[in-house]
Amino acid sequence: MAVPKFKKSRSNTRKRRSQWKATAPTLVKCSNRACREQKPPHIACPSCGQHAGRQVVEPA
Incomplete structure (x- = not known):
């Protein structure tokens, strides 16, 4: 296994x-169109x- 020969300086670190x-x-x-809230992509809207145009979970 490779082991460093010298200690790395603080500036390099x-x-x-x-x-x-x-x-x-x-x-x-x-x-x-009625919502337009910001949400992560590929995830059902939390609000x-x-x-993808379908109701998949009950709104919070």
Whole structure:
């Protein structure tokens, strides 16, 4: 198993970690014309309960 020969410096460690960024969640408008709430894609709308033009769950 590979083992580092030397300790990584603090600056190199921080340069590498500076690339770790949180991304904003992707949101799309609900396809229901009466609703149009923001929701994650490929998921039933939490406010109206529709997905792909069909009622799949009871609205909350």
